[in-house]
Amino acid sequence: MNRFGMLPRRLLHTVIVLFGITLVTFFLLRLIPGDPALAILGSSYTHTRAVAIDNFLGLNKPIWTQYGQYMDRLFHGNLGFSFFYDESATVVIRQHIAPTVFLVIYSAVLAAIISMPIGFISGLRRGGAVDQSSRVFFTLSFAMPAFWLGIILILIFSVKLPVFPISGFGSGFVGHLYYLFLPALTISLGFSTVLVRSLRAATIATLQAEFIDTARMKGIRWRRVLWRHVFRNSVLAVVAVYGVNLAYLIGGTVLVENVFSLPGLGSLLVSSVSDRDYPVVQGVTLLFAVLIVLINLFTDLAQAALDPRVGQEIGT
Amino acid sequence: MSALGTPLLTVRDLHTYLATVQGVVRAVDGVSFTVHEAEVLGIVGESGCGKTVTCRTIMGLMPARSVHTEGEVIYHPRGEGSLLGASEDVMRTVRGAHLAMIFQDPMTALNPVLNIGDQLIEAVRAHDRCSAAEARTRAISLLDRVGIPAASRRMRDYPFQFSGGMLQRALIAIALASSPRLLLADEPTTSLDVIIQDQILCLLLELQRDTGMSMILVSHDLAVISEMCDKIIVMYAGQVVEEGTAADVISAPRHPYTHALLEALPQAEQRGQLRNISGSPPSLINVPDGCRFAPRCRFTTPECLNWETTLVAAGERDHAARCWRHQEIAEGQEAWQRSDSASA
Amino acid sequence: MSAMWAASPSELLMRAATKAAGRQRSVVRRRFTLIIGLVMLAIAIAAAVLAPLLVSQSPTAIDVLHPLSPPLTSGHLLGTDQYGRDLLARILYAGRIDLAIAFGATSVTLVGGTMIGLVAGYVGGKVDSFLMRLVDLFFAFPFLVLIIAIIAMLGPSTFNLFIAIWITSWVSYARIMRAQTVVAKKQQYVLAARALGYSPVRVMFRHILPNTASTVIIFSMVDAVGNIILAASLGFLGLGVQPPTPEWGSMISDGQNYILTSWWLATLPGLAVVFVGVAFSLIGDGLADVLRAGDR
16 A cells, blocks of 8 residues: 555646646735835936836836746746845855754744644643643633734743843754743744644544543553554544645744844844845745745645545546 | 343443533433343434443443442442442553544544554553553464454554454454444444455354353444343443343334334335334433433333333243333234335 | 432532532633633723823933833833933833734734635635645745735835735635635535535525634734734834834843843833733633534
């Protein structure tokens, strides 16, 4: 039985979505009211440059040609030219990728570490101490804007009790772990709300399933039942939720990078908006979207690996 | 079908109460019976009469928090102490190796993310520290024994790749993995189609004869029970209303409910309307005084509502019924049958 | 056996167990969450709307003589900011805009997204395919990033904030509603309505919608929390509501510069956001409990 029977269709789907993304980012620039060249050049406006931009964007040509030009450049890794930095947008963006990727992975791992035990135990012992207290805690933290939570954490752990640094990326792997702990914690707390709730609900549902009775009937240890039967099934629900929400929280990195002054893609995005650096805005948006598509693909694969029912090729 | 042997499991005055929002549900309200070695006991009754809860209580599979049990469940090979309320560690040694159970819906009774082989091997190794290879061999032969073709190849398959009948066979294999002395089968064929039902029941009977194990077969289908069982218990509203050998209970029922159940069975020679039992079982929360079947009983009198019911010896060979009019019913049975068929 | 049972030890145990089971599900307790949430929201709305009556100071009045006063200074219950503006006044007035965004943005996307999902699910076929592909496409983008990009193009302003949210948020509602509709289509009551010859519009709006609305309404509470946080986040980044209009997010952003000395500037507006956010969450949870009263 091929667990990954759906892979070919899934990859095709992914490619289609990627094309769709480029369409959206392409049209983004077209949203600018007024003259795009004026907007892009800003204070460095000269007539020659404006003409160059018009040609570059193919603004006088039919829309499909413009799109074609855009895609052609994309395939060559050309994300446009940043007039603000006076450099290729690709170069600018590349310099900012590392902190963001590190932060995303760090947050994802931290969220799993926090939410799995809490969610599982909450489901096992409904109404118990862990369940009640975590429910209160997470209702509160869900309503907290990520950036505010970040500031509070800074207040407590960097200002009042100088344990962690206020800002920056640090150097070296361990340095990164240290500097990014508070930012990652900020993101993962928001993320964990949904994970805990999902795992809790899934655990409660699984506990009532008949196959748990069959497992107990065999006379095996309860610990084995918990792990091999209850957890193994409950965690499936979480993987699906994980993927969707991780995508949602990549947006959160934008805020957190701002609060903690991390030189990542998020900070770049925000500064580019006020700098009117449209090509960079476009490029970062595209990159973020691609990242999410890849993450979703990855979660689907993870689901197929864990649940034999998912991977089957279903003819539609 | 064997004669009376040594007692294997004795259930004495079992009560199982469930705490729910609406109140306390008296799911099992004073049930007693004994299963002997190599005997097949049938428990028959409508949905909600307490037969499933009885089995689960015996196995210790009722949720601990909202359930209260009283009475005794004595498994004789393990001594005269009651299993009811025994610690989980004790129950764990009993489950699988001595008592085993199969459930009604095979489609949900197996872990969907593990293959059949792993689940079966898990059962084999639950009470026996054999090597993985040995466990695998035993598992394959078990699958073979229950009639699953290409057993060694199917070990790698997942539950969703099996049909209902095949899954039930696999579940039987799992239940028998540690050679239990008593198998509780809770409506094992209810969710299967008729032809498969027959196959599974034959399989169960065959296995029972080969291994000499005892069986408690639970069903709402009196036809199935009458074919398979040595002794029968009829349950209604949490109580036993009739008990006796299969022959006695089927041919000469002493309780109006059993009587009605038998009448409701479609007969090949009969023509005309199917007889059903009008009304529905009483609430198990506010249990009525007196006889619980009285509102639906054809032979009821006002005194039935005041009588504190007990099982009364009726006929021969430990045949008993919870009806004070059982003698009249037995005697007048023929007369009533004659008059009923005349007016039908 | 009579109905009046003796108070045996087991009986007492059972009574206690029943009470415990009941406590978890009692009607009062279910409504409790909902009521608390509604009360909290009412307080927030009242405070924002009645702001002029509650504080005498103006949110924009600068007082160079008393900058950065801590809370509980005379005349300034929550202190002042770097320009000497009263913090309590600013928080209350900022509430107007943030709450307006919560309601305004959410309601439009709720209605719009639900319609689209309903039509897509009911009509099916190519229309459904197309709309759902569109939805999937939007979901491929991190929400905040797309909104920032749209605002970047249109220029930061309160109105453009609304537009950006309207363009992006309808997808969640559409997806949920479509899934519900597809399931509802096969239910008996819909088949019956169609058999009676009712027009599709009537079936959709008078039959399917009332039965499936609860899910999207509960979700809209979650979305409202999200929109408030979104508004504050964008304000924080300087991309949302522009000064001099006070807004919780931009207040927090300003306050961050003074975090070492004047903690209240960044902290207190955030508490306002949390307060309103928790209110919506509780309403959502409460509604979920009440509307699903029958299930476990």
